[in-house]
Every structure is written in structure tokens, then in C-alpha cells.
Amino acid sequence: MSDEGRFAAGWLSLRERADHLARSQSLTDRASDWLHRRASDDRALSLVDLGCGAASNPAYLAGRLPGPQHWRLIDHDPALLAQASSRLARLIDADGRPLEWHCERQPLTPLRPTLLDGADLVCASALFDLVSRKWAERLVQACVERRLAALFTLSVSGDWAFVDAQGQRREDAEDRWARATYQAHQYRDKGFGTALGGDAPATLAEAFEAHGYRASQAASPWRLPPGHAETRTLGSALLAGWGDALREQCPEARERVATWLAARHAALEGGELGIEVGHLDLFAEPGEGQP
Numbered sequence: 001m002s003d004e005g006r007f008a009a010g011w012l013s014l015r016e017r018a019d020h021l022a023r024s025q026s027l028t029d030r031a032s033d034w035l036h037r038r039a040s041d042d043r044a045l046s047l048v049d050l051g052c053g054a055a056s057n058p059a060y061l062a063g064r065l066p067g068p069q070h071w072r073l074i075d076h077d078p079a080l081l082a083q084a085s086s087r088l089a090r091l092i093d094a095d096g097r098p099l100e101w102h103c104e105r106q107p108l109t110p111l112r113p114t115l116l117d118g119a120d121l122v123c124a125s126a127l128f129d130l131v132s133r134k135w136a137e138r139l140v141q142a143c144v145e146r147r148l149a150a151l152f153t154l155s156v157s158g159d160w161a162f163v164d165a166q167g168q169r170r171e172d173a174e175d176r177w178a179r180a181t182y183q184a185h186q187y188r189d190k191g192f193g194t195a196l197g198g199d200a201p202a203t204l205a206e207a208f209e210a211h212g213y214r215a216s217q218a219a220s221p222w223r224l225p226p227g228h229a230e231t232r233t234l235g236s237a238l239l240a241g242w243g244d245a246l247r248e249q250c251p252e253a254r255e256r257v258a259t260w261l262a263a264r265h266a267a268l269e270g271g272e273l274g275i276e277v278g279h280l281d282l283f284a285e286p287g288e289g290q291p
Contacts, residue, residue: 012053012080014234019125020060023153024218027283031121032065032094034149034285038120044070044100048116050124050139051075051108055084057125057153058091058099067093071101074115078105109192111135113142126154126279128200129186132193136200140207149285150208154220157278158183158198162264165226170273174260182242185249201280208284215284222279227271235268235275 035045045067049057052073062069073084081103088101106115108131116122122143128136143150160179161169186197196203205215224231239261246257267273 011237012056014237015126016056016059017230018222018224018234019056019154022220022222022279023060024220024281027151027153027216027218027281028061028064030216030283030285031061031149031151035066035120039066044068045121046070046072046119048072048119048122049074050115050122051127052080052084052103053077054080055087057123058084058088058101061123061151062088062091062093062099065094067095067097067099069093069097069099071099072115072119073101073103074106074108075103076105076107081105109135111138111142113138113145116142116146116148119146119148121149121151123151123153125152126156128152128155128204129197130190130192130195131200133196133203135192136196136203137207140204140211143208143284144211144213144286147286149283151281151283152204153281154279155200155204155282156186156198157201157219157280158186159278161276162267162273163223163225163276164273167223167225167276169276174256174263178242178246178257178260181246181249181253185245188249201282204282205284212287213284214287215282218281220279220281222275222277224275224277226268226274228274231274232268236265238275238277239264239268 039045047069049071052075055073058071071088073081075081075084085101085103088099091099093099106112161171162175164170183198187195189195201217205217208215224235243257243261247254
């Protein structure tokens with residue numbers, strides 16, 4: 001998806017079902033266990049969601065995590081924050097209690113570590129392919145200094161493929177060219193410096209582990225099978241975003257991109273092919289014996 005489209009409300013709504021189906025339940029359970037250990041009778045558990053968008057993260061997590069919960073939602077877009085606030089008013093925690101929350105309109109660059117003050121868990125979703133290594137390491141350092149756990153979900157791995165009804169990859173040389181070109185585009189500066197792209201999951205895990213944290217990863221791919229309505233709608237939006245990236249990365253290849261897009265749109269619309277998009281979820285917590 002193009003950077004502009006990535007944060008549009010329509011795109012966020014379109015991708016949410018696929019996001020929620022893809023997420024790792026085992027890592028969500030790890031986060032729940034962490035919060036149970038942090039729970040106290042005299043305060044709500046504090047969760048920070050960086051780049052919250054329209055609150056898809058709390059919508060998925062709130063009912064799966066213990067409470068009472070207080071969410072701090074951070075985003076630069078006031079329209080998305082308004083949607084997020086309205087949505088949190090309807091959510092409950094795993095114990096059936098309504099949430100406490102407040103929204104903060106803040107840019108994420110430069111990162112202000114004080115955004116994490118007082119938190120028990122920091123969350124972010126579909127963010128880290130955009131950020132730089134320096135930004136990611138600064139975030140990890142902020143978590144370590146506060147002994148926070150982190151649940152970072154749906155970080156793109158850089159891999160995607162067209163698949164048949166049995167889930168088997170079906171690709172040719174043009175698909176491989178398009179994927180490699182898109183992967184190169186992912187490293188372009190998205191406002192944070194040179195972007196991590198598909199290197200983000202490994203970079204985050206290594207940074208946490210260097211500080212003695214336990215970092216666990218789990219695959220969370222989108223699986224969009226051939227012939228489904230969601231495959232046509234979400235898949236078409238994906239193709240449009242990929243096409244934008246390919247033209248930006250290789251402006252001299254516009255005709256090649258157009259031919260490839262037309263063939264793949266036809267395969268999606270005809271129910272011949274689906275799409276699988278690789279993501280990884282990460283949960284990191286302080287290791288035993290850490291001060």
C-alpha cells in the first residue's frame with residue numbers, strides 16, 4: 001500500500017478483518033500473562049498504542065486482556081483519533097469493564113520516550129516497516145529503561161505471493177520482479193529516515209535481546225483465498241498500492257507495471273488466484289533477573 005493510502009480511514013477499515021484473523025493468539029496470551037503479573041488493586045493497567053489509527057489494536061486486544069485498562073492512543077491524525085475515541089467508548093476488557101482512555105495528537109518522529117512513562121505494555125501494529133533502525137532502537141531503549149513489555153504486531157516480512165485454491169504459490173518471473181522491486185521501495189525514507197522494510201521484525205527482536213529481553217515471534221500472514229469477496233476488495237487495494245510503489249521505484253517501467261497489474265487483477269477477479277502477505281508478530285518482555 002502507498003504511504004498515503006496506508007493511513008487513510010478506508011484502507012484501515014478494509015484491512016482490519018484480515019489483520020485480526022492473522023494475529024498470533026499465543027503472543028496475545030503472553031501479553032495477557034504479563035499484564036496479570038503487573039495488575040494492582042489501586043490502579044488501572046496502562047497500555048500505550050503508537051500510531052493507533054482508528055483503534056484497531058484496542059478493538060482486538062481489549063477483550064482479550066485483563067483490566068481495568070487505561071489506554072493512551074497516539075497518532076498524528078485528528079480524524080483518526082476522533083474515530084478511535086468513539087470506538088473505545090464501546091469496548092470492554094476481558095472482565096467486562098469499560099475502558100478508560102485518552103487520545104494524544106502527536107507525531108511519532110522524533111520519538112519522545114516520555115510517551116511511554118507510566119505504561120505497563122506498549123503496542124503498535126503495521127508500523128515498523130516505515131521506521132528507521134535508529135528510531136526502532138530508540139523505542140526499544142525506552143522500553144528497556146521502563147521495564148515495559150512490548151506487543152508489536154503485523155510487521156511486514158517483505159514476502160508476498162499469489163496462491164491457488166490449495167494455498168500453493170503460483171508465480172512467474174514478472175511476479176518475482178514486482179516483489180523484488182517493491183521490497184527495494186520499502187527501504188525508502190517514509191519520514192523516519194531509511195526505512196527498515198521487511199528487516200523490521202528481526203531488527204526489533206535483536207535489539208530487545210541485546211538488552212536481555214525475551215523476544216518471541218510468530219507468523220501472522222494475511223491469507224486471502226481465491227474467489228472470496230474480501231480477496232477481490234482487499235486484493236485490489238493491495239495491487240493498487242503495489243503498482244504505485246513500483247512506478248515510483250522504476251518510473252521507466254510503467255508499461256511493464258501496467259501489464260503485470262492488468263493480468264493479476266484479472267486473476268483475482270476471476271477467482272483464479274488469491275494472495276498471501278507475510279507479517280510477523282513480536283512480544284518482548286524483560287528477562288529473568290533483570291533489575
